Amino acid sequence: MRGIVLSVFLSLFCSASFGADKILRVTFQAAETGFDPVRVSDYYSGSVIEAIFDPLLTYDYRARPAKLVPNTAEALPQVSDGGRTYTLKVRSGIYFADDPAFKGRKRELTAADYAYSLGRFLDPKNRSPYAFLYEGIGKIETPERMTLRIRLKNPDLNFSHVLAFALSGAVAHEAIEAYGDESAAHPVGTGAFRLKSYTRSSKIVLEANPGYRERYFENRRIPSIRGVEISVMEETQSRWLAFQRGDTDIEYALSELAPKFLTPENTLRPEFARKGIRLERSVDPEIIYFYFNMQDKTVGGLSKQRIALRRAIAMAYKIDDQIRIIRKGQAIRAQYPIPPGVAGYDPEYRSPIPYDPRAANALLDQFGYRKGKDGYRRQPNGERLVIVFSSSPTERDRQFDELWKRSLDSIGVRLEIHKDRFAELIKLSHQCRLMLRGAAWIADYPDGDNFMQLLYGPNTGQSNSGCYRSPEYDRRYEKSRRLPPGPERDRLYHEMTRIMELDVAWILTDSRYRNVLLQPRVRDFAKHPVLHAEWLYIDLE
C-alpha cells in the first residue's frame, strides 16, 4: 500500500517537474528597448514582439525559400489594381489576451485592429523607426467588420511581406490608450505568448497565452512550450559559460567563439556532440560591405581616376583575412548584393574584382597616385592622400581598423581612423559627410528588392549610405520594381551589380554563418531566414 502511494507520488512529482520544465531559456546579446511595435527597431525587441502579436500573414516554418502563408488572415491577400490594392479577410474567433484594459470582457480581433495598428506607423507623432516600410500605404479601409482593404500609393508586388513583418501585428487601441507612455512595457496581443514579467535590460519572461487560438503544427498543439525566459547577457564569455552549464537552451550568437565548439571542418566538436548538443548552421540573409561616399572630394565621383583609386583599394582589402581572422572562418564571401535565402540570390555570380595588391599598386602608379618621400602616396594634384575610415569605438570595430591599416599599408595609402558614437556616425553618413565606412543589411523581408534599393540614387540620405547616384543603375532599378522575381529581373540585377562593382560604390565582403547551438531537449528547431524566433514551433522534452 505504501509502495503504491509512494510510486504514485513519485510519478506525479516527476511528471510535474517534467511538465513544469517546458520553459525555454535563451539569451539576448544586447538589451531590448521595449515591446510596442511602433517604438522599436532592434532585432531583439522584434523577437519578443513576434511572439506576442499576430500579423495578418506569416511564413511557413519549414519551407525554404521562405513562403508566405496566412496567419490571422483567412487566406493570402487578393491583389488587384495592378498591385495597388490588397484585400484580406480576418479570421473570426481570435481574441486578445485578457487584460485590465478590456475591463473584464473578452476582446475579439477585427479588421479595425489592423487598420489601427498599421496606421500607427504612418503617424509622425509615433516616430517609428520602421515607418519607411509602411510609407507606401495610401488608405486603409474596413468595408466589413472582418474585411481589410489597403490601397497603396504605388503598385508594389512585395507588400504582402510587409503584412508578414514582425512589427505588423495587431495591437488593441484600448491597451495603447490605457497604458500610454508605458505601452512598451505592457504589450497586449493575440499571439501565442504574453508577457509574464519584465526587468528592463535584464530579464524578460513570457508565458504561453492560455487564450491563444487552437492551432496545430505537425500533429502537435502549439505553442508546445509553457514559456520563454530571456536573459540579457552582453558578454560572449558569459553566454558561452551559461550554455555550457546547461543554463540556456539555445544560443544564437556565439560565432566569436566558434573554435571552441567547432572543428576546423566546421562540425560540432565530439565532446559536445556526445552530450547530445546539436548545431544548426546557416548563412544569415545579410550582406556586409564597406561603402565609399560618392560625394566625397577625395574618393568620390565617377571619373576614371577616382574609379582607379577605389578599385585599387578594393583590390588591396584583405577580405580573406577578415573572414579567417575576424570572423574566425564563420562567414562566406559575399559576391552578390543579395544574400542566400532571399529571392533574387544568384550563387553563380562572381565579383570581377580580385585580391591583387601588386596590380593595385601598379594601377595607382599608372593613374598618378605617386609615392612621396614618406612612402605614402599623394593625390595626382600633389596634395596629401588620406583615407578616413569611420567606425565606432568598440573592440569589434577596432579589429576592422587594424585590418584596414594593414590593407592600405600594402598599397602605400595613408589611413586615418575617425571614431565616433554610432548615433553620430549614422547622422554624418546620412548627410554624406563620411568617406569610408562599414555597413550591414539584413533582410527585412526575403526579396532582393530590399537590398537593391540600398544603391538607388533617390534613397541617398536614407538607406543609400554611400550617396551613390548612377543614372544607369537607377534606370534599371526602376524597371526592376515592376517585375516579379524571375529571370528577367535577375538579368537587370546582374547588370546593376556589375555597374555598382565597376564603379566601386561598395566593397562587398561577407555574409555571416549563424551557428545555433541547441541543448538535447530542444526539438523541431529550424532556423528561419526571416522569422526571428522559433519559439512558437519548437518543443522541449
Next chain:
Amino acid sequence: MNNYFLRRLWQAVPTLLGVLLFVFFLFNWVGGDPAYLLAGKIPNPEMIEAIRRSLGVDQPYWVQLWIFVKQVVTADFGASWSTNERVSEIFATRLGPSLTVLLPLLFISTVLSLAAAMLVAYVRGSLTDRAVMVGCTVAQSVSILVYILVLQYVLAYQLGWFPVQGWGSTLGENLGYAALPVLVGLVVSLAPDIRLYRSFLLEEIGQDYVRTARAKGLSEARVLWLHVLRNAAIPIATNVLIQLPGLLAGAFLIERFFSIPGIGREVILAVERSDFPIIKAVTVYVAMATLLVNLLSDVLYKALDPRVQLK
C-alpha cells in the same frame, strides 16, 4: 551643531548649481544628436524634427537649462530617450541590485582589511609588514579587468563554484549571484584598503597618548584594540562612507561582466545610446549623494571626536 549642519547644507548649494551647469553644458554642447539613433534605419527629415521638438533639443539653451533646473528640483527627469522608461523608475529598480553587491562588499572589505591592517600594524617594521606591503602593491598593479576575467573563468567556469552571471528576483537568489562579484570586488579593494588603514593606524600609533598608554604598562595588543582603533575609527568610517557614491557609478565593469542590472551598467548603456536624461540624472543624484555623504561624515567627525573644532 545644527548651525553647522545648516550652514554646510547651504554651502553645498553653489556646488550643486556648479554641477548642474557643468553637466548641462557638457552634454548639451557636445552630446550629439540622439534623434538619428532613435529614428532607426531609414529616417526622414520630418521625423527627425518631430523627435527633436518633443525632446526640447531645438529650444534655446537658457530655456533648456531652466527645464533642467526644474527637473532637478522636482526630481523628475522625464523618460529615457531610448526605452521611454521613466528615469525615476530606472533609479528605483537599478539601485537595489547595485546595493546588493556593494553593501556586502563594503562591509566585508572593511572588516577584512581592517583586521589585516591591525595585524600588520602590530608587527610594523618587521619582514612580515614589508612583505605584506609589497604584496599589496603588486596586487594593486593588476587591472581590475584582469581580475574579473580570470576569476570568472577559473572559479565560475572551470571549477563551477559560482554561477557565471545573472540576476534573480528574490533577495536570496541575488545574494547567490552577488557572491562572485563581491569576491572580485574584494580582491580588488583589499590591497589599497589595507595600505590606507595601515597608514591611519600608524598615524594614531605615533601620537602621544599611545606612548602614554604604553608607559602606563598596557600591552601592545590592548593599546591597539582599545585606543588606536577607536581613534582611527573616525577616518576609517568616513572613508567607508565617502566611497559609496563613487562605487555606485564605478562598479560598471563588474556589473557588465556579471550582467547585474545596476546603476553602473545603466550608465554605460546611456552613454552608448546618448541617453541624456539618464546620464544627467545619475550625475546629479550621485553628486548630491556625495555632497550629503561628505557633510554627514564631517558631522560624524564632530560627534565622535570632541577635539575636532567645527566652525
Next chain:
Amino acid sequence: MGSLAVVVLLLAVMVLSAAGVIARNWSEEVGVSYAPPKWFASTTQDTQTQEEQAVRKLDDYGIPDPIGPELAEINARLTGGGGPQARASTLPLGGDKWGRDVLRKVLKGTEVSLFVGITAACLTALLGTLFGALAGYFGGWVDDAFNWIYSVFTSIPYLLLVLAIAAVLGHKGIATVILILGFTGWTGIFRLVRAEYLKHKVREYVLAADAVGASDMRRMFVHILPNVSHVVLVQLSLHVVLFIKSEVILSFLGFGVGVETVSWGSMLAEAPSELILGMWWQIAAATAAMALAVTAFSLFTDAVRDALDPRLQ
C-alpha cells in the same frame, strides 16, 4: 633602491622604443595568427577560409569596365610570383590575432603607456600645482572660486567624470587620452598644494621676500614652490600609477590609443575575446609588464616619500 633601478630600466625601454632602436617593427606580421609562445607547446586553431582558387572566365553582363584597358595592360605586364611569405609557427612570447610578435608589442606598449602615464601626470601636476598655488596664496575670492570648481569636480565620481569628458573630446588617440586624464586628476594635487601654500605664505622667509619687494609671482614660484615640490613629486609619481591603470579602463571603453600604435591598455582590451579561446599569452605579457611598472613606480614613490617627508620617521 631596487625600485629605482626598475624605473630607470623602464624609462630606458621607453626612450629606446621611441627612438626606434627596439620594437621598431612591432606591427609586422611575423607569425601565424595566435602563434603560441615558443616554450609552450600547444595546438593552434587553424580557421577555414572559404576562398576559391579557381579562375574562371566571367560574364560581363554587357557592362563595360571604365578602366578595363588599363587593367588589362597591367595584368599582362605582371607575371606570376609573389606568393605568401613564410610565417613563424611560434614566437618568443606568442603572437596576437594578426601574427604580430607579442614581445615587440609589449615593448612598444611600454613606451606608449609610460608616455601616456607620465605626460598626463605632468599635465595634472601642472594644473593642480598652479591652481593650488593661486588658491592658497591669494586666498579670498580666488580661493573661493577654485574651491568651488574643486568641489564641483570632486562631487562627481571619477569614472563618471572621465566618461563625460571623454564624450566631449571624442576619440582622437593618445592626445585625447592624455587630456582626459590630465583634466580629471588634478583635484588631489590641488588640495595638497593649496594646504602647503596656506602654511607657507605666512612663514618668515616669505614675509622676508615681501619686505625685499619680490612680486607675488616671484614669491609663489621662486620662493615657496621649491619647498612644496616634494609633495608635488610624490603626487606626480602616484598619478603616473593611477593614469597607467586608467588608460587600461579607457581603452576597454573604446577611448584608448588608435590602431597606429599599441599600449598595454589596447592589448588588454582584446582580453575577453582571447582568454575564452585559450589564448592567454598577450594578456599575460601585458599584465606582467604593467605589474612590473606599477609596482616599481609605487615602491619608488614610497621610498621618495619616506625620504623627503620629515614627519614620518
